[in-house]
Amino acid sequence: MRIYIYNYEVTYDKTPKFRMQIATMFALFILFQTLNYVSVVDRYVKGFITRDGPPTDENQRFIRYMKYNYLMMLKKKLPKSVLDKSWPPSPAALSEVCLSLSLSLSLSLCIVANTDSG
Numbered sequence: 001m002r003i004y005i006y007n008y009e010v011t012y013d014k015t016p017k018f019r020m021q022i023a024t025m026f027a028l029f030i031l032f033q034t035l036n037y038v039s040v041v042d043r044y045v046k047g048f049i050t051r052d053g054p055p056t057d058e059n060q061r062f063i064r065y066m067k068y069n070y071l072m073m074l075k076k077k078l079p080k081s082v083l084d085k086s087w088p089p090s091p092a093a094l095s096e097v098c099l100s101l102s103l104s105l106s107l108s109l110c111i112v113a114n115t116d117s118g
Contacts, residue, residue: 052092066091078105 045063077088090098
């Protein structure tokens with residue numbers, strides 16, 4: 001019986017050669033896993049360094065994470081009334097979005113306040 005893992009052929013028998021092949025297979029698996037972790041961290045660091053620049057292939061995933069994180073934080077800290085003008089600071093890449101969100105929230109709070117009073 002033959003087993004293929006990462007295009008690596010392992011024949012099934014209980015000889016020391018088989019044990020050596022299994023050990024090699026696990027070592028290769030750990031190596032591939034480590035290289036994957038290194039590349040993920042490397043991409044994250046490059047994205048962090050270029051986060052304030054225009055979107056590129058290097059920082060696109062970091063900008064998406066930054067947007068998600070900002071919106072989740074914003075969900076918890078939104079102003080509750082029309083008179084409350086406080087707004088959480090936004091990252092540089094989201095300044096235009098932050099401005100439009102604050103204006104739309106103010107408008108919706110005004111509409112809610114007008115319908116409640118009348």
